[in-house]
Amino acid sequence: MILQNIAWKKSKGVAGHNVQCWAKRRRHIEAFHEDGKRGFATERLSASQLREEMAKEHVKDLSNKQKARQEARAVDKDFFMSVLNSSATKRDAKAYIQRFTPAKESPKPPTTNPAATEQRTQPSQGNGVNLGGFYGPASVVGSPQFLQHPHKQTSSLVGPRLHVALVKIRAPQTLDDDTLNGVGRTLSQLARLGLLSVVVVDCNRVPESTPDPTWRSVATAQANRIVAAIDSEGVTEARLVDNVIGVYEDSEKPRYGAHTPVTTHVTLRELMMTPLRRGVIPVIPSLGYTDITQTAVPILASDAVLALTRELAGLPTQTCPDENPEEVRERLQTRRAQVSLDRIIILDPLGGIPTSNRPNGYHVFLNMEQEFEPAKKDLLKGVEKNTAEASLQGQFKQNHVSDLGLSNPFSRFVETEFGCPKPTPQTAAPEPDATMTPKPENKYHLQNLELVRSVLSMLPPSSSALLTTPDEAANAGKKTPFRAGGVGTRRHRNPLIHNLLTDKPGFSSSLPMGRLGQTKPMMGDDPSTLAASITPTTFAKHGMHITIFPDPKLAPWEPPLSEKQHIKLTDSYIDLPRLVHLINDSFGRTLDVKEYLKRVNGRIAGVIIAGEYEGGALLTWETPPGVPDDGSPESRARMVPYLDKFAVLKKSQGSGGVADAVFTAMVRDCFPNGVVWRSRSTNVVNKWYFERSRGTWQLTNTGWTMFWTTRDMDKQTFLDYEAVCRGIEPSWADGKSILD
Template sequence: MNQTALGAVRSHYAAQLTCGNVAAEALKAYLISHSCSPSLFTRSNSRFYSSQPAPRTDDPASYNAQDVTERDKRSSFTDRAKQRLANREFFTSLLSSAVTKRDAKAYISRLQRPTKAAPEQTPAPSRSQPQVNTGDLLGLTRASEESPVFKQFENGQHSTVEELETLHVALVKISNLNAMADEIVKGIAQTLSSLSRLSMAPCVVLEGPQEKSPQATRENLTQAADKLVAAIDAIHPFGARILDNLLSLGADGRPRVFLRKLLTRPLRRGRIPIVLPVAYSAEQSQAVSTTADEALLALTRELSGHNFSPRTGEQPEQEAAKLESTRKQISLDRIIVVDETGSIPSTKSIDKRHVFVNLEQEYAALQEELRSSTEGSVSQKHASNLKLFRDALKMLPPSSSGLLTTPFEAANTARLSDNGVSSVGTRRQKNPLIHNLLTDKPAYSSSLPTGRLAQDASSIPVTTSTFVKRGMPLTILPNPEAQTWTATSKPRLQLTDPRIDLDRLTYLVDDSFNRKLDVEAYLKRVNERIAGVIIAGEYEGGAILTWETPPGCSDDDTDRLVPYLDKFAVLKRSQGAGGVADIVFNAMVRTCFPNGVCWRSRKDNPVNKWYFERSRGTWRIPDTNWTMFWTTPNIFHNVPQQRSGIFLDYEAVCRTVKPTWADGKKIAD
């Protein structure tokens, strides 16, 4: 980025970012200090050449150096002004989407590319000298020595070196683009360009309505592609390219990518491919229409390496190495669907939509909910989009995610309002595609209580987007569907149960708390008190819940036993992304203990903000370093601050539970 643009950014945002969030500051500092990073700004570093034809030096009458210089200055000034405006919009959108410092760090760590060793250059063999002394007969003239030599693919290793660098890709399905207003299309083009500048190369698949004839359908798609290409070319330095010959029908009748490099070359060069769902049929010797979902799945199979076919005669070790190399070239990180139907509807949540879907756990129930719903907001398109996410994400690593949003939200950019009305004091809606790229999270946490959403709607971002993960299975012991978690349930689960991998559970707790658990002492304390255990995925997150006895009470007095969250843990690598904490917390408060649970945390624990948002109430326990949280309703009497017996039992338990850490530190943890 040139110094003029950087200066404009610094001066424009100095005042605004003084009180901004820490993540925005961290990300801004990184971007400015790495202004020459190829992943971010080489695509916006285009030099400003004059648009005027170069003067001819052999024609004095047509040459006026002063006029040419003035024209160049004016042209350069205009181009730089446009560039400053584009940079200002880009930085505004970027910084407003960075939510936390952890999000910014996670994104920056992905941006930092590994240093590639320079390929070894094998010196060309020297030509043998002629045996006959030819004198100057074969000598080169001065003109031929100084003439330029044009070589194509001089470095034969160029493409190989390029492909050593992982290319991050987002597949974007856009539905019914012809029905969108021009401003919406321009906004979507701006968002796609921003994704590209943020090292996420977008590849678009267009979906159109079914017309009366296949020819009419293809004409509609071609018109939509031309419309989107024109919008992208006006914004994106490297423009867009229509690919209408990328797919062919395989032997199984499914479309597949005809030639991989037709897709990967434009992506690596910064261009945005626009793929039409049209496949060539060798059997019919003609192009046939296919669905956009089938086309997107074909691209997913190709980019994820599922179409890899080894050569005949290769050894298994060579095949495995080539497959691994192919998969490392492309990282398919996002599946994005832009559809006017919007987010997956919900009949249970207060905002009537699913903000986050864990497919592994929720897919079957959601499809049944959509199928049986009689509400007008539910359409067959919701079910088909959900199935598309399921089919695509199951071919990708767990780190990949999906996003379903509307054209209006996808077009949300940082353009300043032309009406001159100040928007000071209002919260600008985040662009879900940029927000999702930087955070790998939904617009707001799915574990926020619906009551809090209703009471504090002004602080919750309005969104019509659904964040989707392939997710993870959820193991709940004992199974609440077969055995309700009550204090009277006997016999009680123990952590030494063969269904629980105690070593992995211990590692999860140690890693999350950054302390070693005294396993023997811990088992002695809780093994007869376990209410249940929740395990997310392959021990990526979990919770251990117990029935605690208040001081002075008997263990047999089950009416007073306190439901207590003894350990809530998430692996460090899974913290802040992927929704692991939300999945575990939701299972605890909605499935296992819907009537309430309590827990405690250090007063200076940075996680407390997260706890505050999800609890019904908190209490700083006097003369301790503990803050108590609970989700139980009505633990106060009608008289404000008049504490009930339930509250006093909760406080007594949170005050007296003994830590069992191996380090023996006398700190409240």
């Protein structure tokens, strides 16, 4: 009976389908005669009209598709032209593809559910119909299972790993719409290249200051401006997310390691992760909600960035005492597998971190492990200087008002206009206070420097930071004229896109100032004029420690008075096996250690080591032929500072700034007056050497090219350099002293 009912329903459905098809066919062949009377055309006439209508629709569709393709090509051309202007090398492109290519999914393990196995292997019946779904274990499979220790299937929820950048935009209320739209366009291009952004809006609201009733409306309005700027490109969407940051009460602040207490944390992770998985950029204003009262309060943008860093990096903040540690560990591992926080980008109208050691006034590359403390002290000197000047000015104004015995109204005017407290006979002069600093730039630079240090300390060494101005970040979105940047006359690059493709600064930090900016016929020889064209952008990494033997901070490197003052590679503070491995790996040849030690052990000026022997330089004092090596003042005056070995591990070549850090330490700290070296004429690194040397010379009848960094070199020094470079014999185990 059941089978009959099923057959009847099926036949009824088929009959209804036939009726619908017949009615549809009747409507297609129905037509109008020329006299306006309704009738039925022949099959041949209706087919012709139908083909004509279909042809018109097809032409219309082709026209629309062609127009859409043209618009898409225009957008792609504009996009790829912006990317190509970054001038990424083949090595950079290969590294970029390797970083952003999704990992292959691991094969799914075979199921261990016996019920599912039995259902899959259920034998078919004689009529060819598998009845396993109606009988047998189907009812068991469909029923809920109560297990004591259910298996957590977290691997299926991870999906492809997202590459994310934390972007902090300071003072967006000071930016015009064109600049903000340019920034939105650049963030959209980064998303197309595989790097999604999480934007934190910083409106310079300080929680400790006097409460401003409009702070929330200002923060929300500026966040909406950024959302509109990203959406205006029509490629990547953005969304305002203003309820993901929680604020701990004073009594419940947890401590993060041995550092200061954590004030903020992410409360609703999925509100941020859901847009990211869909390719939407979350825009987060600097506001949070207290955990107990759920009151909206202003927070520092730096605290919001740190909270997001801990969440995206999968670091623990505060856990319940009753929570299983194993479950916490698995949850954090899952979060790390979901997201890779590659970099932090700070867009500040003030630009990168300033320094007094470079003519352009900004750090190009910051090795935080080595240069954080010097950079901080350099900024604090500026703060102290400005504070002292402000204190003297305030003291003068106070004394001037007191001596004249001015009335209270004028005193209040001075207090309002000049920011000086109203003087009283009982109070002495105020102590110098940073709040009286007339130029607050260094305060923001210090905040950015501290924030970059804190974020990079929580991330892997491969992560990086970029600090630049919104105008530079928006140059791909604004029609700017051609201007030189970097080396020679290269077209100006967008620092965000260039940094994504290369993981490097816009130009090398070890380049001399004369090789930067516009060409000399256009700008002249004035270094200050050249420095004015340099982008105020700073690229930072956690980096590595640079060790120098002997330390040039204790005593400058000078020719020794006797052979006993020379250091040796066999000294206990030098790891000779690791140094030999570094040289062999970098040159692709095997060093004859015995012969090499015999030649250099009495001539070593110093050794520079980067990190754990990832890079290094070995420098010697060489005596020109014909000059007696007797330690006399004449002999010491003719000694040549020579770069004997400059090596970087192959895995560290082209990235991480290892070569730049070693070279900068050599020319800035060890031999600031100049150094000479030689290189094979066919060496692919010669281009790098050409850009960093002050002069080169092809040694005739040899396979060597001589380089030097000495300024204002005289004839005798040049001849000594040439004689030393010609006379040194290689010390390789293959015995090939003559170059190909």
